[in-house]
Amino acid sequence: MIASVCIVLGSLIIIFGLVIMNGASSLTLEMITQTPTLTPPGSPPGGGILNAIVGSLLLALPATAFASLIGISIALFLQTDFLHPAVSNTIRFMLDVLWGIPSIIYGIFCLMIMIYIGMSSSLIVGMIALTMLEIPIITRCMDESIKMVPIGLREGSYSLGSTKFETAVRVVRRQAFPGILAGILLGLGRGIGDAASILFTAGFSNRIPTSIFDSTAALPTMIYNLYSTPLGQSKAFAAAFILLIIVLVVSVLSRLLTRRFKKHIIK
Amino acid sequence: MNKRKLRDIIGTNLMRIATLFISLLFFLILILLIYRSALVLGTHSIIDVLFSSIWNPDNGQFGLAAVLIDTILVTGIALLVAIPISLLSAVYIVEYAPLKLRRTIRPFIDVLAGVPSVVYGLCAFLFLAPFVKDIVAPWFGVQSTGLCIFSAAIILSIMVFPIIISLCIESFDAIPISLKEASLSIGATKWETVKKVVFRASAPNIMAAILLGFGRAFGETIAVNMVIGGTIRLPSSIFNPGETLASLIASKYGELMSIPLHESALMLVALILFIVVLLFYFLGFLLLRRAKKRWSY
Amino acid sequence: MSMESYQIETKNLNVHYHKNHVLKNVDIKIPAKQLTAVIGPSGCGKTTLLKSFNRLLEIQEEVKIEGQILVDGENILDRKGSEIPDIRKKMGLLSQKPYPLPMSIRDNVAYGLRIHSTKNKGEIEKTVEHCLQEVGLWNEVKDRLHDPASRLSVGQQQRLCLARAIAVQPEVLLCDEPTSALDPISAQQIEKLLLKLKKEYTVVLVTHTLRQAKRVADYVIFLYFGMVIEQGTADEFFNNPKNPETKAYLSGEIS
Numbered sequence: 021m022i023a024s025v026c027i028v029l030g031s032l033i034i035i036f037g038l039v040i041m042n043g044a045s046s047l048t049l050e051m052i053t054q055t056p057t058l059t060p061p062g063s064p065p066g067g068g069i070l071n072a073i074v075g076s077l078l079l080a081l082p083a084t085a086f087a088s089l090i091g092i093s094i095a096l097f098l099q100t101d102f103l104h105p106a107v108s109n110t111i112r113f114m115l116d117v118l119w120g121i122p123s124i125i126y127g128i129f130c131l132m133i134m135i136y137i138g139m140s141s142s143l144i145v146g147m148i149a150l151t152m153l154e155i156p157i158i159t160r161c162m163d164e165s166i167k168m169v170p171i172g173l174r175e176g177s178y179s180l181g182s183t184k185f186e187t188a189v190r191v192v193r194r195q196a197f198p199g200i201l202a203g204i205l206l207g208l209g210r211g212i213g214d215a216a217s218i219l220f221t222a223g224f225s226n227r228i229p230t231s232i233f234d235s236t237a238a239l240p241t242m243i244y245n246l247y248s249t250p251l252g253q254s255k256a257f258a259a260a261f262i263l264l265i266i267v268l269v270v271s272v273l274s275r276l277l278t279r280r281f282k283k284h285i286i287k
Numbered sequence: 288m289n290k291r292k293l294r295d296i297i298g299t300n301l302m303r304i305a306t307l308f309i310s311l312l313f314f315l316i317l318i319l320l321i322y323r324s325a326l327v328l329g330t331h332s333i334i335d336v337l338f339s340s341i342w343n344p345d346n347g348q349f350g351l352a353a354v355l356i357d358t359i360l361v362t363g364i365a366l367l368v369a370i371p372i373s374l375l376s377a378v379y380i381v382e383y384a385p386l387k388l389r390r391t392i393r394p395f396i397d398v399l400a401g402v403p404s405v406v407y408g409l410c411a412f413l414f415l416a417p418f419v420k421d422i423v424a425p426w427f428g429v430q431s432t433g434l435c436i437f438s439a440a441i442i443l444s445i446m447v448f449p450i451i452i453s454l455c456i457e458s459f460d461a462i463p464i465s466l467k468e469a470s471l472s473i474g475a476t477k478w479e480t481v482k483k484v485v486f487r488a489s490a491p492n493i494m495a496a497i498l499l500g501f502g503r504a505f506g507e508t509i510a511v512n513m514v515i516g517g518t519i520r521l522p523s524s525i526f527n528p529g530e531t532l533a534s535l536i537a538s539k540y541g542e543l544m545s546i547p548l549h550e551s552a553l554m555l556v557a558l559i560l561f562i563v564v565l566l567f568y569f570l571g572f573l574l575l576r577r578a579k580k581r582w583s584y
Numbered sequence: 585m586s587m588e589s590y591q592i593e594t595k596n597l598n599v600h601y602h603k604n605h606v607l608k609n610v611d612i613k614i615p616a617k618q619l620t621a622v623i624g625p626s627g628c629g630k631t632t633l634l635k636s637f638n639r640l641l642e643i644q645e646e647v648k649i650e651g652q653i654l655v656d657g658e659n660i661l662d663r664k665g666s667e668i669p670d671i672r673k674k675m676g677l678l679s680q681k682p683y684p685l686p687m688s689i690r691d692n693v694a695y696g697l698r699i700h701s702t703k704n705k706g707e708i709e710k711t712v713e714h715c716l717q718e719v720g721l722w723n724e725v726k727d728r729l730h731d732p733a734s735r736l737s738v739g740q741q742q743r744l745c746l747a748r749a750i751a752v753q754p755e756v757l758l759c760d761e762p763t764s765a766l767d768p769i770s771a772q773q774i775e776k777l778l779l780k781l782k783k784e785y786t787v788v789l790v791t792h793t794l795r796q797a798k799r800v801a802d803y804v805i806f807l808y809f810g811m812v813i814e815q816g817t818a819d820e821f822f823n824n825p826k827n828p829e830t831k832a833y834l835s836g837e838i839s
Contacts, residue, residue, distance in 0.1 A: 021375045021376075021378060021379045021383070022379060024371070024372040024373075024375035024376045024379065025375075025376045025379050025380065025384075025392075027372055027376075028372060028373070028376045028448050028452065029392070029395075031445050031448075032395070032396075032399050032445070032448070032449075034410075034414075035402070035406070035407065035410045035445070038410050038413075038414060039406060039409075039410065090305045090308070090309070093301055093302040093304075093305035093306070094302070094305045094306045094309055096302060097302035097303065097305070097306045098306070102299075102302070103306075111306065111309070111310055113568070113569075113572060114309070114310060114313040115309065116568055117313070117564060117565050117568050118309075118312070118313060118316075120499075120502040120506065120564045120568060121506060121560065121561055121564050122506030122507070122508050122533045122560055122564075123508070124508045124533065124536050124537060124557070125316065125320075125557055125560065125561060128536070128540075128554070128557055129315075129316050129319060132319060132323070152312065155309060156309075159309070183295045184299070185294075185295045185298045185299045185302075186295065188302075189298065206401075209401045210401075212403075213401070213402070213403025213404070213405070213406075214403065214404075215403070215404065215405045215509045216404075216508045216509050216537060219537065220540060220541075240403055240405045240509075243405040243406070243408075243409055244405055244408075244509060244513070247405075247408065247409050247412055247413075247513060248412065248513075253413070256409060257409070260405070260406045260409050263402075263403055263405075263406055264402065264406065267398060267401045267402055267403070268398060270401065271394070271397055271398045271401060275394065386645055463683070464643070464644070465679055465681065465683045466683045466685070466686075467643070468635075468640055468643070468677065468679070468683075469677070469679065469683040469684075469685060469745070469748075470685060470695070471640060471643065471669075471672060472638055472640060472672055472675070472676065472677035472749070472758075473672070473673065473676070473695060473696040473699070473748065473749065473752055474669040474670060474671075474672045474673030474674075474696065474699065474700060474752060475669060475695075475696075475699050476669050479699055483685075483687075483695070484685055484686065487685075487686045487687065488686045
């Protein structure tokens with residue numbers, strides 16, 4: 021049994037260690053503040069990965085914002101006060117499936133629509149793909165924490181004359197707030213790290229996008245494109261390092277915020 | 288109509304629209320995949336596609352047998368490795384580990400669940416693959432580039448650990464201590480209590496964890512794509528390169544985007560992925576419901 | 585009194601739980617094959633005392649136990665970890681809230697048998713039937729032994745837990761307020777069972793209703809804020825209490 025734990029911890033520490041060691045060495049100031057420069061083929065790609073950093077943020081932050089708005093609406097609506105349990109459970113099942121399918125399917129879906137409309141791969145299409153990817157995740161997390169709000173709280177609100185909507189927004193949301201926040205952060209983390217959904221939809225570019233119709237690079241796609249080229253690997257590791265930092269920050273933030281807001285909720 | 292009522296109606300309807308939207312999205316994706324697969328299914332019988340191992344799009348041959356076998360191998364090995372290790376780790380963390388160790392491990396595992404697949408793929412490509420090539424394969428007497436089914440399975444199992452472990456830990460933690468006391472007071476040892484009480488009481492949740500792990504392993508596109516070698520041929524050993532259903536889409540999409548028939552074949556693959564996940568989740572739902580009824584405490 | 589043997593004795597027992605000094609210098613003697621009631625206000629360490637007898641306390645975190653607990657003359661605190669299951673086998677535990685194991689009715693009772701002895705299937709079946717009859721549950725469940733135990737009513741579950749406990753032939757029965765979660769009829773059934781069982785087993789009953797203690801106890805120990813205030817036969821205790829705190833408790837001034 022202890023062997024199992026050691027295997028798990030060991031392998032995970034190795035991965036962390038590798039990324040940190042290799043990434044830290046590649047993470048010069050130049051790396052994060054410059055976009056890639058064109059260099060003659062055969063020599064190491066110059067410049068940095070600023071385009072990917074900015075691209076990732078521009079893709080993931082709005083996507084998470086939209087997904088959260090839509091998600092909270094759905095999650096609140098799924099309470100039994102609004103819908104028959106059979107219906108809401110079916111929707112929950114569909115959300116679970118949508119969470120479980122490989123993210124590349126969202127990429128394909130958006131790609132199809134993109135081609136049909138006549139757009140090319142760009143920031144906005146990537147954003148839409150990420151939004152779709154994040155909605156099930158965020159919604160289900162919020163839903164689970166909303167479910168835990170004791171029914172007595174809702175009944176108390178109704179007996180004071182509130183409508184279902186008001187109760188949902190004022191009472192339930194406040195009580196479930198830590199869980200809701202955790203869901204949003206989880207979605208954000210997933211969105212920033214996902215490569216498959218934006219591989220075909222966001223395109224690639226060496227520059228920082230100036231409009232939402234520009235193609236853009238992103239940290240995960242950069243890693244995917246450069247990992248096998250020996251000369252590009254330093255960039256790949258730098259990107260991986262940044263991604264790991266983001267994951268760590270999201271995780272720590274999630275714990276801190278959850279703990280802080282737990283003060284206000286009633287047990 | 289006063290302001291309050293108006294707000295109420297708008298708000299409720301917005302929620303309704305959002306919920307409708309996501310339900311529609313589910314069906315839209317499914318329908319689109321079916322619609323786009325129709326082209327290749329029109330000219331090739333499904334039996335051919337599933338059981339032929341010849342993949343030669345230019346000749347109009349879309350045999351997926353090799354890919355299917357690779358997928359089964361990769362997913363199967365990954366789960367075979369991950370499930371026992373994860374279960375035992377979870378048991379150790381909850382039941383045997385000292386308090387301090389427990390407190391530091393849990394956040395660590397949560398962080399690891401959030402690491403993106405590309406990062407796993409990167410590490411696997413640069414370190415696991417050479418390791419397999421230089422040490423593991425020769426030990427089995429086989430030659431390999433390291434970019435093979437085995438490597439993909441191993442990195443997948445590492446990715447699946449945090450999922451199963453954290454769900455199991457949650458479940459084991461939720462068991463009331465008095466239930467364990469009830470077993471111990473009859474004179475059972477700790478391990479007997481774990482086997483006969485903790486596992487049984489958590490059986491539904493363990494099943495759910497395994498299903499989730501399966502979903503992750505089966506659908507993982509990027510990490511597998513980076514280390515599996517991208518060859519579509521029936522494997523003669525797990526140290527051969529290959530291609531899974533998910534990684535196939537990532538590999539071939541660029542090439543085949545332009546020709547409708549080829550694209551349709553890939554859509555079929557995507558459809559298969561969607562349906563398998565759907566079926567497994569449905570199976571899980573049924574099993575869970577039944578198990579909850581039987582083993583509630 | 586002089587001819588009675590004591591099954592359990594504690595000497596200078598001190599228990600610290602999460603840095604709280606829960607049991608202070610507890611010296612008690614529990615007579616064999618009688619029903620000893622441990623009474624006192626809630627939160628005074630009665631459950632802690634009970635769970636120290638079968639060393640169940642130690643599975644919790646941050647527990648410190650000092651002193652001696654003698655069972656049949658032997659200090660069980662000296663025994664190694666691997667021998668603890670045998671100690672526990674000697675003592676059956678009945679908790680406040682019944683906790684049937686997540687398995688069928690039959691498997692619940694057979695649980696201990698399957699772990700400890702190598703009896704064959706037929707003997708196990710006979711023992712299961714015998715135990716269920718002892719607790720008066722047989723007629724109610726004989727047709728559905730394979731049903732999950734969780735389907736029984738609370739009162740039935742508690743009797744099942746009792747059957748499960750006596751299946752491994754313990755010498756002592758530790759009962760932690762076993763009727764407080766039950767309806768009056770089930771509570772009465774359990775009490776009657778305890779009265780029957782005390783002829784064969786040493787019963788230690790933690791209760792915080794004085795009336796229950798008066799009904800069933802042969803011997804009483806009064807625990808107040810972790811300290812033993814008084815102990816003696818039921819007769820002496822209820823009719824002739826020596827301690828002012830005892831008198832206050834009995835008259836209902838403190839509870």
